[in-house]
Amino acid sequence: MPELPEVETIARGVNLRVRGDRIVEVWFGGKREPFKTPAARQAKGLEGRSILEVHRTGKHIVCELGAAADRPLDQRGGSPLVECASEPSAQWIVHLGMTGRLLVTTPDAPVAPHTHARVSLMSGRELRFVDPRRFGRLEFRELSRNTGFLAPGADPLSVTAAEFARLFHGRRLAIKAALLNQKILSGVGNIYADESLFRAGIRPRRLAGRLSRAELEGLRLALGEVLRDAIRLGGSSVSDYVDAEGARGFFQLEHCVYQRTGLPCLRCQTPIRRLVLAGRGTHYCPQCQR
């Protein structure tokens, strides 16, 4: 399943390639599951709109869209570049689910099985959504009638020290479970929860509400570090993610504890332990984490 760093990397890669472009035509497949907004309404909403920006919110990819062109689109005439400074009037929200991919390609590229959406752009490029298991979702929001997409929890990359402390204050659950709770923080998965607790030297079973302000701040910094390291590594493989030619996996961060049960800790040589917390395999060093 794509984690926050993968989603961030894909959003950045897609943004570089389609920002300022305009949607000419949309084709949607016949499977119902990927369409949170009914396919026909979604296609009507998307066609003719400019793409102002593509970014990540939580674990979703959000395409900020401008108004639809007021005159008929002419693919031959003029530059596809639009004014990106204008206010968005709609959003196309892509959730990758377990196996979803958002690709930038050209119309002549072979269409992969399980392609549910093909969005033709004025530049001649094409955006495709491919998802074999169909847990991914596509949603269209008109901002005159709806609020913009908001993740349920705070963003782990931009949360402030004060907000982070407030989020965990008084929580009577294990810090590992709190990190995974999407209503508290958006987009932290199992790998990054284990790795950040290791970097911060905190045992996963400790109660969130019992951590000192200094420990929480150490954890906030460690979490940001782990996620940024993964994004930096992913950046080098971004074209494999969004250009349809390649589909190699995300370049993995070298794990210090995650799935290293019984192996020596990279810092102190103590064997890494595993326990199950909130239903998830949890890995930690009994020496380095207190």
Ligand SMILES: [Zn+2]
């Ligand atoms: Zn250790």
